[in-house]
Amino acid sequence: MREVDELGLVPEGGYLTIFIPATGNAFVFRVKSRVNRGFERIHYGPLPLTAGLSLPSYLGGTVTVPATGVMPRTTYIPSELALSFPFSGVFSESDMWYIPKDWRERLFHVITEVTPKWLRIDVQIPKGVTQGRFQRDQVSTGVDRVFGFARGRIELVHFPEIHYGYRFGNDTNLNVYTGVDFTYAEYVIEIPKNPDLIFDILTRRVASKWITMPIAIYNDTIKRAFTETYGIEGFPLYREDQRAEAVSVYSGILREVKV
Amino acid sequence: MVKEILTLKGETDGSSASGDFPLYSDLIYHDTTAPWTPPTRILIPYGLKAKIWAKRIAAQGATIFTIYWTKDATATSPVWEAIDVEVLSSAGELALEKRRPIVIRSLTGKEGFKVSWSYPSGVTPSKGYIELEVEFTDEE
Numbered sequence: 552m553r554e555v556d557e558l559g560l561v562p563e564g565g566y567l568t569i570f571i572p573a574t575g576n577a578f579v580f581r582v583k584s585r586v587n588r589g590f591e592r593i594h595y596g597p598l599p600l601t602a603g604l605s606l607p608s609y610l611g612g613t614v615t616v617p618a619t620g621v622m623p624r625t626t627y628i629p630s631e632l633a634l635s636f637p638f639s640g641v642f643s644e645s646d647m648w649y650i651p652k653d654w655r656e657r658l659f660h661v662i663t664e665v666t667p668k669w670l671r672i673d674v675q676i677p678k679g680v681t682q683g684r685f686q687r688d689q690v691s692t693g694v695d696r697v698f699g700f701a702r703g704r705i706e707l708v709h710f711p712e713i714h715y716g717y718r719f720g721n722d723t724n725l726n727v728y729t730g731v732d733f734t735y736a737e738y739v740i741e742i743p744k745n746p747d748l749i750f751d752i753l754t755r756r757v758a759s760k761w762i763t764m765p766i767a768i769y770n771d772t773i774k775r776a777f778t779e780t781y782g783i784e785g786f787p788l789y790r791e792d793q794r795a796e797a798v799s800v801y802s803g804i805l806r807e808v809k810v
Numbered sequence: 811m812v813k814e815i816l817t818l819k820g821e822t823d824g825s826s827a828s829g830d831f832p833l834y835s836d837l838i839y840h841d842t843t844a845p846w847t848p849p850t851r852i853l854i855p856y857g858l859k860a861k862i863w864a865k866r867i868a869a870q871g872a873t874i875f876t877i878y879w880t881k882d883a884t885a886t887s888p889v890w891e892a893i894d895v896e897v898l899s900s901a902g903e904l905a906l907e908k909r910r911p912i913v914i915r916s917l918t919g920k921e922g923f924k925v926s927w928s929y930p931s932g933v934t935p936s937k938g939y940i941e942l943e944v945e946f947t948d949e950e
Contacts, residue, residue, distance in 0.1 A: 617841060617846075621839045666814070667814045667946075668814040669814055669858060702812045702948070722856050723853050724852065724883065726839035
């Protein structure tokens with residue numbers, strides 16, 4: 552079985568491995584179900600930018616958002632104004648991807664694509680904490696710098712109990728209409744309870760979709776979200792010749808797992 | 811991989827002896843209330859390339875269409891250099907699709923381009939139109 556389908560999402564019965572660079576740990580999930588199978592696209596509409604908002608410019612000074620949903624020329628969204636995606640009726644109406652820890656069996660795998668595709672993207676996890684770093688903590692990177700961002704597309708999972716902050720940058724001189732499309736899966740997940748299987752997945756003997764999260768700073772909010780949602784902070788990675796040690800450690804970790 | 815294609819459209823004012831095309835596109839914000847004016851130059855995103863794949867030009871009389879690029883489109887008065895010239899020798903239209911595009915690279919984040927019109931000597935200004943298919947990409 553392939554790790555992903557034609558949309559880049561994990562099919563039912565497949566494995567999803569989420570690596571956290573800041574801890575060196577990974578979460579391993581088995582996808583029990585995909586509740587939105589066949590309906591993976593959301594044409595969300597324009598970026599939630601409000602007319603009149605003042606944004607900093609790459610050229611100095613500020614530029615005002617001329618109309619709702621328009622990304623002004625040569626501007627970026629600063630840390631304090633990072634965006635979430637509001638949606639009426641969802642658990643947290645200011646952030647459509649946020650779910651509480653009690654919904655731990657749910658996990659959102661979200662591929663965000665923005666038009667125009669040249670717009671810079673980075674993500675704060677949690678909101679307010681920029682994660683881009685170069686040379687340990689020597690330099691912060693992101694949409695406001697010359698590197699440390701993606702353009703047009705970013706793929707993430709949204710962990711429960713954490714609000715993410717999306718930042719965008721437009722380094723042309725054009726005020727542009729924007730549009731956001733999500734390709735997503737609402738997975739019903741479990742953490743496999745067999746430590747040998749965890750080892751085989753994390754040594755890539757068993758196929759799994761891997762996503763490395765842009766988490767360079769292990770904030771208390773992230774730690775609390777992991778421990779309160781899943782009961783664990785992930786599984787450390789071992790070399791292929793360390794199976795016995797790994798299985799022993801994984802067995803201990805699995806006793807704490809909540810899902 | 812970044813790939814976005816803009817259809818840019820512009821027209822002459824029909825009276826000036828030369829000028830830069832004001833540029834419109836479905837993605838470029840267009841406010842009909844003053845003091846908004848359409849852009850006449852395009853700043854290429856840092857590290858990307860602008861590839862001009864196609865030109866469609868039309869005019870009511872002989873007209874010269876020139877694409878210029880500059881190392882610094884953020885300057886108040888950039889230094890422009892012609893990179894492509896198309897001449898309509900009389901009223902008519904011309905559609906050109908390129909197998910190899912005109913490429914303008916953003917090496918510093920300041921490079922840009924514009925499209926200008928002028929007329930051969932002795933020709934009275936008239937209306938002229940241009941459409942460009944421009945791709946912004948990080949591909950070779």
